[in-house]
Amino acid sequence: MPIEHEVERDIVEYLGAHYGVEPDEITDESTLEGLGLDSLGLLAIADIVENNYGVSLDDERIAGVRTLSDFKDFVVLKIAEVA
Numbered sequence: 001m002p003i004e005h006e007v008e009r010d011i012v013e014y015l016g017a018h019y020g021v022e023p024d025e026i027t028d029e030s031t032l033e034g035l036g037l038d039s040l041g042l043l044a045i046a047d048i049v050e051n052n053y054g055v056s057l058d059d060e061r062i063a064g065v066r067t068l069s070d071f072k073d074f075v076v077l078k079i080a081e082v083a
Contacts, residue, residue: 003053007075010048011068018044028069035068049075055082 015021019036026035032042042065046057055078065071 003076003079004072007049007053007072008068010052011045011071014041014045014048026068028067028072030068031066032068032071033066045071049078053079055079 012021012023012026015026015035015037016023018041021035037045042062046062050056053075055075057075057078061074065074
C-alpha cells in the first residue's frame with residue numbers, strides 16, 4: 001500500500017474516533033478545519049505519524065497545511081527527507 005494511503009487511513013481513523021467524522025465525508029480537498037480538526041487534533045495526528053512512520057512534523061511548514069491532500073503530501077515529503 002502506498003504511504004499516502006497509509007497516512008490517509010491513519011487520519012481518517014483518528015477523525016472518526018475523535019471527531020465523529022465518517023470516512024465518506026472526507027475527500028482530498030477537505031480542509032482540516034472543515035473536518036473540525038483544531039490545533040490539538042493536528043498535534044495528535046502529528047504524534048500518530050511520528051510513531052507510525054518515524055518522522056517528526058515539528059516543522060514551520062505544517063502551518064501551510066490546509067487540506068487532507070496537503071497533509072498527506074507534507075508527510076510524504078518529511079518521510080523522503082528522512083530516508
